[in-house]
Amino acid sequence: MTTPGFGPMRLCVLASGSSGNCSALVIGEGDDAEVVLIDLGLSPRRTRKELGAIGIDFARVRRVLFTHFDSDHFHTGWIGTLPRHMTQLVHRRHLGRGERENVLANVSEPYDGPIVLDRVTIHPHVVPHDELGSVSFRFEAAGGGTLGFATDLGRVTGEFINHLAAVDVLAIESNYCPRMEQESNRPDILKKRVMGGKGHLSNQQSAEAVRRIAPREHVVLLHLSRQCNTPDLAAAGHAGRAYQLTISRHDRPTPWIPIAPSCQPRVVPRVAATLFD
Numbered sequence: 060m061t062t063p064g065f066g067p068m069r070l071c072v073l074a075s076g077s078s079g080n081c082s083a084l085v086i087g088e089g090d091d092a093e094v095v096l097i098d099l100g101l102s103p104r105r106t107r108k109e110l111g112a113i114g115i116d117f118a119r120v121r122r123v124l125f126t127h128f129d130s131d132h133f134h135t136g137w138i139g140t141l142p143r144h145m146t147q148l149v150h151r152r153h154l155g156r157g158e159r160e161n162v163l164a165n166v167s168e169p170y171d172g173p174i175v176l177d178r179v180t181i182h183p184h185v186v187p188h189d190e191l192g193s194v195s196f197r198f199e200a201a202g203g204g205t206l207g208f209a210t211d212l213g214r215v216t217g218e219f220i221n222h223l224a225a226v227d228v229l230a231i232e233s234n235y236c237p238r239m240e241q242e243s244n245r246p247d248i249l250k251k252r253v254m255g256g257k258g259h260l261s262n263q264q265s266a267e268a269v270r271r272i273a274p275r276e277h278v279v280l281l282h283l284s285r286q287c288n289t290p291d292l293a294a295a296g297h298a299g300r301a302y303q304l305t306i307s308r309h310d311r312p313t314p315w316i317p318i319a320p321s322c323q324p325r326v327v328p329r330v331a332a333t334l335f336d
């Protein structure tokens with residue numbers, strides 16, 4: 060699995076959107092590299108296929124980290140089929156739901172603070188989404204390089220900005236265009252859920268969060284609505300950017316995105332921490 064030119068970590072979003080979310084994070088290089096999946100929202104068959112397409116043997120995956128358990132983040136095809144060697148990393152607040160929905164076959168010690176692995180420390184932060192919230196993550200590789208990963212967040216808080224401030228690479232959702240959402244034939248209750256502060260971020264809210272977080276090298280836009288967004292609309296808020304931009308898709312993986320310490324100066328956003336809820 061050695062890929063020359065990549066740093067201590069690399070990310071590939073296998074697919075993202077309301078039809079299924081799954082990303083692969085590789086930590087380290089060579090045969091002892093660790094593979095962590097973020098969410099399991101694709102069917103087992105498709106997960107194996109997309110991993111194979113990017114050169115990763117499914118048997119190499121040791122851990123799965125969950126943002127939350129909505130069906131586009133945990134595919135029911137995994138119930139009863141999760142291989143024994145895969146440890147599920149689940150936030151303490153999602154344990155009850157996980158038990159009720161029978162998705163915790165291989166759960167490790169649940170977390171509500173930093174997860175320290177050999178080569179990376181993962182800092183979780185709960186963001187507003189429906190009743191239980193979703194979890195955003197800041198990955199800090201021992202060898203340098205930081206990744207922020209945030210999807211399914213209803214709104215942006217100062218604490219969230221501080222949590223992901225100045226990461227080298229930021230993957231963040233850019234779910235909908237407000238005009239398309241308003242004009243869609245979706246039921247009002249769904250529009251309210253999406254736009255009401257406990258659903259998803261619009262393109263504008265996402266671009267504003269990116270501006271405040273000030274990522275240094277690369278931004279990956281996640282979870283674009285197929286009905287109420289387009290890649291061009293999502294990209295529009297990033298005109299004149301200093302970072303690279305990748306837009307994830309529902310139907311195929313992104314290229315590998317290297318995560319290494321940036322040479323760009325660190326701009327620390329000046330935001331006051333505010334509590335949410």
Ligand SMILES: [Zn+2]
Binds near residue numbers: 080
């Ligand atoms: Zn989702």
